[in-house]
Amino acid sequence: METPKSLKYTKEHEWIRLTDEKNDDGKQIAYVGITDFAQSELGELVYVEVDTVGDSLDQDDVFGTVEAVKTTSDLFMPVAGTVIEFNPTLDESEGDDPGIINADPYKEGWIIKIAIEDQDQLDELMSAEDYEALVG
Amino acid sequence: MKETVLTPVHIGLGAKMAEFAGYNMPIVYTNIQEEHHAVRKNVGVFDVSHMGEFIIRGKEALELIQLVTSNDASRLQIGQAQYSCLPNDRAGIVDDLLVYRLTEEMCSEGEHAFMLVVNASNIQKDWEWISRHNSFDTEMINISDRTGLLAVQGPNAADVLQPLTSIPLHEMKYYTFEKGVFAGVENVLVSATGYTGSGGFEIYVDNQHLMTIWEAIFKAGEHAGIVPVGLGARDTLRLEMGYCLYGNDIDDATSPLEAGLGWITKLKKDHFISVDHFRKQKEQGLEKKLVGFTVQDRRVPRHGYDIVDNDEKVIGRVTSGTLSPSLQMPIGMGYVPAEIARPGQEIHVVAGRKLLKAEIVKLPFYRETP
Numbered sequence: 001m002e003t004p005k006s007l008k009y010t011k012e013h014e015w016i017r018l019t020d021e022k023n024d025d026g027k028q029i030a031y032v033g034i035t036d037f038a039q040s041e042l043g044e045l046v047y048v049e050v051d052t053v054g055d056s057l058d059q060d061d062v063f064g065t066v067e068a069v070k071t072t073s074d075l076f077m078p079v080a081g082t083v084i085e086f087n088p089t090l091d092e093s094e095g096d097d098p099g100i101i102n103a104d105p106y107k108e109g110w111i112i113k114i115a116i117e118d119q120d121q122l123d124e125l126m127s128a129e130d131y132e133a134l135v136g
Numbered sequence: 137m138k139e140t141v142l143t144p145v146h147i148g149l150g151a152k153m154a155e156f157a158g159y160n161m162p163i164v165y166t167n168i169q170e171e172h173h174a175v176r177k178n179v180g181v182f183d184v185s186h187m188g189e190f191i192i193r194g195k196e197a198l199e200l201i202q203l204v205t206s207n208d209a210s211r212l213q214i215g216q217a218q219y220s221c222l223p224n225d226r227a228g229i230v231d232d233l234l235v236y237r238l239t240e241e242m243c244s245e246g247e248h249a250f251m252l253v254v255n256a257s258n259i260q261k262d263w264e265w266i267s268r269h270n271s272f273d274t275e276m277i278n279i280s281d282r283t284g285l286l287a288v289q290g291p292n293a294a295d296v297l298q299p300l301t302s303i304p305l306h307e308m309k310y311y312t313f314e315k316g317v318f319a320g321v322e323n324v325l326v327s328a329t330g331y332t333g334s335g336g337f338e339i340y341v342d343n344q345h346l347m348t349i350w351e352a353i354f355k356a357g358e359h360a361g362i363v364p365v366g367l368g369a370r371d372t373l374r375l376e377m378g379y380c381l382y383g384n385d386i387d388d389a390t391s392p393l394e395a396g397l398g399w400i401t402k403l404k405k406d407h408f409i410s411v412d413h414f415r416k417q418k419e420q421g422l423e424k425k426l427v428g429f430t431v432q433d434r435r436v437p438r439h440g441y442d443i444v445d446n447d448e449k450v451i452g453r454v455t456s457g458t459l460s461p462s463l464q465m466p467i468g469m470g471y472v473p474a475e476i477a478r479p480g481q482e483i484h485v486v487a488g489r490k491l492l493k494a495e496i497v498k499l500p501f502y503r504e505t506p
Contacts, residue, residue, distance in 0.1 A: 040152075043152070043164060043167070043168055043368070044167050044168060044169060046434075046436075046459050047434040047435065047436075047459075049434065049435060049490075062488070062489075065435070065487075065488065067434065067435060067436045067459065069168045069169060069368065069372065069458060069459050069461070070163075070168060070368050070371070070458070071438070072435075072436060072438055072487070074488065092434060
């Protein structure tokens with residue numbers, strides 16, 4: 001199981017990857033997805049629903065849902081922020097390929113891009129080491 | 137956690153394991169949908185040794201079985217099996233099960249012998265329930281812990297297994313069984329039954345021979361591309377057929393009549409537990425019925441989701457749901473008021489913040505196209 005050191009993690013099995021980009025309001029842009037452990041536990045994903053693009057959400061708010069064959073799982077905001085983009089590879093109007101998350105959870109399988117509202121909340125997230133300890 | 141003889145084999149094959157009914161069982165080896173399609177189109181093997189088996193034997197074995205089960209076991213010939221359920225005394229279901237009428241070569245004059253195959257999660261409960269009603273000249277033997285069970289399912293099952301046995305597999309009728317030599321092992325019970333809707337066999341064998349049988353089946357099926365199949369695909373396969381799963385679709389509080397199991401609830405039979413309740417239910421009409429529905433959305437209905445009407449009033453509950461690998465659409469089963477339980481009826485399912493539009497359909501969801 002892969003847990004890249006450069007990312008931060010939530011106990012709900014999301015990761016967040018910071019970029020150097022900022023939006024017009026000067027908020028830092030980050031990518032959010034689910035971990036290798038999460039995709040492996042869920043099994044083959046069949047649908048990802050994100051209907052929160054444009055919304056400002058609090059930390060731990062639900063920003064979407066993933067459907068696997070066997071189970072459904074909500075997706076939670078690692079930090080407060082605005083959802084600015086849904087990965088077009090996962091968008092059903094563009095002929096989605098949810099299996100990309102199983103195949104490449106940390107890169108091509110990112111789920112949303114957000115503009116971070118509260119940088120301080122990043123400190124509350126787990127390091128790769130802590131996350132690995134959590135999932136054993 | 138308990139293990140089957142094959143648990144280490146599943147782990148060695150890289151299966152994702154999980155606790156099921158107290159056993160460490162394989163949920164998926166590679167991919168639920170691939171395993172599902174293997175059973176629908178070719179052949180796959182399930183280790184379902186966690187299932188429970190009771191032998192009921194004696195002069196009044198039939199009387200005991202007739203009392204505790206809802207189907208009519210007097211119709212069973214030797215070599216036939218029957219789907220049935222154990223009603224409780226409140227018109228609910230203790231368990232659903234298979235009743236096998238065994239050969240009588242081990243019996244004394246005038247005795248009959250049956251095997252009951254019950255759900256793993258209910259072994260203890262069923263045993264106590266049936267024992268409590270056994271005021272008959274009948275012996276009960278719990279062989280669950282020493283009996284292994286493999287389900288070899290799919291259209292190519294007979295072709296793959298035939299070289300391993302002289303039992304004429306292609307000629308066996310659905311819900312019949314034979315005991316014989318299988319892969320060199322004597323006294324193997326081969327049953328033309330299953331929980332997938334794709335045909336095949338269930339093979340009961342003493343645990344000491346389970347590994348031999350497993351290995352022989354995979355060797356015999358290698359050229360055909362036989363694969364191991366986990367409980368994940370077992371659930372999608374049974375749900376596409378509209379088969380009930382105990383604990384999801386039926387339980388201590390659901391009536392077999394409500395669950396669409398009227399065909400195994402023989403109200404004309406003299407007497408069995410709760411028969412008066414069932415007769416009354418039939419006479420007065422049912423309040424709710426178990427139906428199948430398809431969802432016109434990519435979201436999947438799940439056990440426990442509410443079913444609502446057009447005014448978003450809760451009218452029922454989803455009991456099972458999945459993405460159907462064969463149909464590539466979400467399907468589910470659930471209880472709805474009897475007056476709307478008809479194909480074509482629109483209902484809605486509450487998935488978190490979202491309302492999914494669904495339509496009641498006739499079961500099974502999936503039919504084999506020859």
